[in-house]
Amino acid sequence: TAAATDGATATDAAEPPASEPAAEPAADGDPCRADQITVEAVTDAAVYAAGEQPKLSVTITNTGSNSCVMNVGTAAQVFTVTSGADTYWTSTDCQVDPVDAEVSIEPGTPVSSSEPITWDRTRSSADTCGGERTSVPAGGASYHLNVSMSGFESSTSKQFLLY
Template sequence: MPENTGSRGPSRNTRSTPSPRSGSGGSSSGKGVPTGRAAKSAGSAKTTKTATSAGAGTTAGRGRGRSASHPGASRRVADPATFRRRRLLVLVLALLLVAGIGLGVWAIVRALDAGTATDPEADTTPVATESVTPTDPAGDGTGDESPTEPEPTEPEIGATPPIPTACTPEEATLAVVTPSSPRAGATVGASIEVATTGTTPCLVDLGSGATTVEVLSGEDLVWTSAHCAFAPSERRLLLGEGATDSQLVTWPGSRSVEGCAAGQATAEPGTYRVVVTHRLDGQTLVGESTFSLS
């Protein structure tokens, strides 16, 4: 019994002190077993470190994910559809501007044209109609003038003109103009005038070959151009619608004989008639005038 008590003494009173780490050859008691508080502290430190590392990794992952999913965070780039819509809008606006300008110019031009068309002061120049004024021959024969030639009548281009014929009494008139009271023994002028009244052009010849002038006192033939022909002998003209022509013939105030011999008796004062006869191509025009010698 005493031997058992002595052997337990050392076991109770002696505490085993952990030795420092001596390498891989030491026993488990040589490494040291941590106490309960120390183990808790160590486990808490490991948990905190792991959580910190995990948080950092999660933050980094989120940052990388955000950067990858939102490349326009630092610089926004429009997509092609937006560019196309903008270009289409600009094109439509440009077309509307051009159309507006064109419409404005058109309206101005139309307004100017309308003002010109309705201008009451438009230039309306009347067409002058040329006519031949009858010559009033003087009793002394100084009024002899050359007749005015009428304008020729031309047919329309491409049309076949009709063959001209002599003027008939229905197509023309013949008149004689003389002074009212010439002196006896003085030269008396007689103006032969022809005017067309129809629409068809016709021929006249106021020369002495086709026109005869006679001076009569009652039924007495005092003087005639058949004895003393006047100039010209032929004067044929084609007269159109509304045309006129004239020829001046002078009477010396004396009688005449065949051959127009000079020195014939002077006509006495009194009333005389001038009869003009125009004959051409079977058509006859006659005109007459009366005057008195004083």
């Protein structure tokens, strides 16, 4: 009986170190991990009147317990506007001079875009950068904004309406 108890104790003592590395929090300054970053797509309004241009931005929150570092520059950002199954506009289609910006994201302190991107309500593609672009449907049309930051995707889209 004593041997069985010792065996159980030895097994119990061995378990925490085996599971500890998987649950170990990142050290301050480590690269951000998917399990500690939340990306939220943000618009400046839910409904836009005819002629109003949506301002698109992003908020990043570190839900972990340590600061982490990630690229939040324009080179790491992808804003995508969709409606139904159609992708109408992507920020990287005609992006000029993308920059990297490695920053430390502190736990529990949301970080938002310093300058929102203004969407001109046109359809984009990589081959429409030099010419005129087609306006997207309005009149109450529903659109969704999704954002990716350094490969971390927004968990939900932000819906908005164009009139």
